[in-house]
Amino acid sequence: MSATMRALLAVAMGFTLVPPLSQTLRAETPAASAAVTPTGLVGNVLFAPRPVLGSDGLQHLVYELQLSNVTGERVQLKRLSIFGDADKEPLAVLDGAEIARRFSPGGRRGNESAELGGYQYGIGFLHVALPAGRAVPQRLRHEVEAWFGQFKVDAVIRLGPVAVTTSEPPVLGPPLRGDGYIAGDGCCDSVRHVRALLPLNGGFRLAQRFAIDWEKLGADGRLVKGDRKQVANYHIYGEPILAVRDGTIVDMRNDLPDQVPGALPDGLPISDADGNFAVLDIGGGAFVLYAHMKPGSVRVKAGDKVKRGDVIGQVGNTGNSSEPHLHLHVMDGPSPLLADGLPYVFEAFTVKAIDRAGTADFDRAAEMGTPVTLTPVVPPLAMRRALPLDLSVIEWGQ
Template sequence: MRFLALARAVSILALLQGGAASAAETGRQGAAEAPVMTPLVADVLAPPRVVPMSDGRNHLVYELRLSNVLDGRFDLTRLSVLDGGSGRPLLVLDRDAIGRRLSLGGRRGSETASLGASQFGIVFLHVSLDDGARVPETLVHEIDGFAEPLKSALSMRVAETPVIDKPLPVFGAPLRGQGYIAGDGCCDSIRHVRALLPLNGGFRLAQRFAIDWEKLDDENRIVRGDLKDVRNYVIYGEPVLAVADGAVVGARNDLPDQIPGALPSNLAIAEADGNFVVIDIGAGAFVLNAHLKPGSVKVRVGDRVTRGTPIGEVGNSGNSQAPHLHLHVMDGPDGLVANGLPYVFEAFTISAEAAAGTADFDQAEATGAPLTLTRKSPALIVRKALPVDLSIVDWQAPLSERGTP
């Protein structure tokens, strides 16, 4: 068996080293690309879609699956995302950066820069294009690494993918008023963008562009008083509004609120969204509003709603540890068995950002401590974009749109 493994490794190495042979050397004729053995097999789970963010840039968020076909370890040393047309690097990850983005089997918490024999992993990628930069038509991935069975450093280009650049759904406000924090939003906060699930025989990432909306009081607190009482959270009971016209294709209204402070245990996957409303907005896009207050859902399956219609109230039902509105868009009516799609809001104002990051946000939610904010002066008026993670968003119309001098 050891002889067979060695023979296989030697044959792969010979093919890898001989992959650049010319047509004259191989006797091949015609335009077809010559076959080349690669130690990694790669594909993109879903073609990246362009999403404009409140930082003024276009962003691409997607997943690259890598499978090691060798009998031993393959160590990745560099991964570059290239413009498929020009070859220009758009993102370059060194070994340390790869080790923060490559998850074995797609499981969060299993990050590594190496793939063992016959292992596969998912690289969660985020490309931020320079302000005003041309959107590439395609992307290709260049991988450098060391194949342990072959005792050889290798470089390969794999997984060319189209980039989808087309108009996105434009939404109205999901909530009223000001002081809302866009929690766990795009593009590097891992709770949503890496919520890859193996469902119904395939990988699904419905929450790729999800936002958990919470609200601050005038002292920048998410909660005051008893942390176990849902009523003490600033956002609890706030009216939830339909963000677009559409038809209600899913709803639930009977699940209780969870006690805040920890995610519930042994929750059935069918109850993960808690009380919810799903709206079919057309063109293959569906909006999920999740974790609603029990008894607050105002619509039923088959109802038509228009933008701004109250559809429920913010609660803490389902897989939730603090009251919030979870909102995402997907390509099917099920909140989990779907592919997440980008969207933008028509207009909003960013008054501040939680510059101290996710850890500070988590502490504010868990303890009632004030959130550390960096104020924007003047406030940033944003149109047709998605707010970046931990932006503080005001939904009232800007002065210029309210007719106020």
């Protein structure tokens, strides 16, 4: 088949060709009609994105775009542009290298690639930090440039339009007391939570999209003092966990032992993943999960009414946990896994430092007992109604 015939076939599949092929074909191809045409790549957003104000002062959108190659040969994703409303300039552009860091064939974390095989799908884990002063868009749309092996052409596909849900996120009080708390694996680009997409009960769920693993630093910047295999040596172990809103406890567990720190447990059943936990219904279709609590420390049971600031348990190391911490997230249903993760904000907190060296540095500190590499925030940044971003070190307000 000649290059021109392949390109004509691509036009018939609904592609917008990338120049110079598109210029070559103008004289040979009839004017495009408004008729419905097939396309070689289809896409949809799994869950409507919801904005949240981060501790950097910017609005953030975190969501997932599923792309499916409906041709029989390889597709190479080269560029993804994200547009808001009727904007002519994109809010964000991902080149091939960035796509390869964010796009997972089959939705499998750790399987990132910018390629899709024939009849294969993948999930792009996307994050848009809106420019300062830019209003949250009402809609998003996507434009993908890709190489299609079946047609031997580069083409642009427009897909995945979605409305942005602009309802206000739940406002929470502090889940812990005092200062020195670091937001592990938080919003918006750390992978352990934001890419914890699970195929459950016949569909995808991502309850942990905005989850944070709260840990605590000592005065020397370390998470632990002494033997790292002893849970009681971690600064956060046994800290009281507080109700973040008035609400009703809808589920809990209190019978699992602490894990030995240092590694995630092998062969843990999914029913034990959250360890000892509590789920708090705070109204408006939002539920708060507190996970990995200390054995025997959970003070509440299903049906209990709690007030903001009530102690509901203590920080432990139960379930799927490698060192003591409080896992907290907000979701749209009472199941810790079979739900969609919602953004949320805290009423007041102060950012005192940030580990700008990133997740690798934090993981090394957890594994080796070394200090976290901190960049002080001078002066400390007092925030209201915002979400602490990844590896921020904060002091809680009231």
